[in-house]
Amino acid sequence: MNFAASNFSFISLFFKADLVVKLVIIILIAASIYSWAIIIEKYKLFKRINGSSNFFEDQFWSSKSADSLYKKLEDYNEDPMANVFKAGMEFMIKNKSRASSVQERIQQALSGAIDKEMEIVEKKLTFLATVGSTTPFIGLFGTVWGIMNSFQSIAISKNTSLAIVAPGIAEALFATALGLLAAIPAVVAYNKFTSDSRKYSTRLENFSQSFISII
Template identity: 50%
Template structure:
């Protein structure tokens, strides 16, 4: 009988929905909850943007490689994309072709041309990969920090529960439950922000790594191609 009375009293103390827990929380716990929700929303925005970007880059890379290896002169491909290369592989190709063309005098390659082409493509590649890595630091930070932020809200909520017990001199569920529920809700929000951030950070970095390897392989093939072309020219 006493247990049912306690449960009924707890129910009358207010709902335990997420919104009710947020409204009952003090300013510190509310700030923790809001920051974790914002971090979660921003993380998902980054995740969706990066996933869509990588899918688009893979599609463009396939089409570009098909054109490059189609047997047509690479000069024609260069003329098509040199004004607006819209993906990293095309930009690496354009930088290499531009340096290749500049490195000829009277139709003959100048000394060290291959090394300059390789350096130009390498620099462009590094800039493109740096651009792809942008915003991923937030996912890594969110995955590492969000659980501790949630834990801070948990500790603060439990402290509020103990203060309520001390003020009322009552250890019943009615006094303890609201603060404990708020504390656990903060923990849940921390995990809600952290888990997707960690999972998709690992996936996206893996996708970028595989794409980077693909672009590097293309650059190596291009350098080998122009090197053979240069070797065939009469001295």
Template identity: 50%
Template sequence: MESSALPELATSLSVWSLFWQAGWIVKLVMIGLLVASIWTWAIIIDKLIAYRRMRATLDRFEENFWSGQSLEELYRSLSERTTAGMGAIFVAAMAEWKKSFEKGARSPIGLQTRIDKAMDLALTREMEGLEGRLGFLATIGSSAPFIGLFGTVVGIMTSFQAIAGSKSTSLAVVAPGIAEALLATAIGLLAAIPAVVAYNKLSSDAGRLAMRMEGFADEFSAILSRQIDERIPQKA
């Protein structure tokens, strides 16, 4: 009798069976966590591809920038198309440079300040693009285990209610509710663990890309500062 019930119990404890047998609250928890997990992986894949492209873009720009061609030629070639990374910072600085000299800039300090602000704004926009949606990963990494725990609590309450209703503590009565609870916890961890690992890695990658762009902005600011001193001699 007991041995014949084991295959039946094993069937009822399959993942699909547990999902369909779960209460509507536990089902909503599981569905929400699965959707969050899928969206998490979509963000991870998208960011990995975007960061790889950004690294290639930075490498190409540095190669062109230090190739020996004039800043005017490089600016003309980059301003004709959409730029990203160091290219966007370079174009923003050169645009402010040309605009100021066309209007007859007389103050080297004021021109340098405007150029630095233009590069800072361009860098901020680039970083917003790189760091966009990373906050979602942090949110899922911190909240998914607790959402899964909520499903666990509801599943255990269901088990106790089943025990009270049947007045039996047999495995067949207790197991489905406990299994539902454990499944909700497992799905919560399935969503949280990749989100936490990916957030740490992607944040580190974004930080390294930001350091490269900030380093270029500082170096280019020094180059332009020397040219400003040559073009606009400071008054004694």
């Protein structure tokens, strides 16, 4: 029984697998590991920017003026909302002499700043979508290849016993499981972070409208 258990362990299945199945397994494991790295990174990112934006909004509404808040801000700021505010203030400072059209133009400047910040926030989300949509099919390819190996083993040995076909079937199921293991967390995380991204983008747009109304 111990021999059978070790014979069908994940490590044993990998080393006994066909080269094509090995490549499929490596691709799926690499995709899963990188997906989890992105998931952890994005979780920390949204937690950080929501907290920092709360702090900045408190500063914004409690400041005596936009100029005084702008002077307090550092040149580099990791908070997207603060960066949008800075972009608006810098545009105003450069265009004081052209006040007649400043409202429409500052709105364009703020929209451009929001797009720039959201591009950073949404970076790598496409990879999660790609993993979620492609890894089940990569796993399925490994499954088909493993089953083909099983039929070839039957044809060569002319033996239909389970001992002959079991290794190929096990490889096939292993590839299928890895495909789902990579895809499911990626799809769930992509949907969650896309929703979080939309909410945060709306928050930045609402802030920009408040900023325009004040100035």
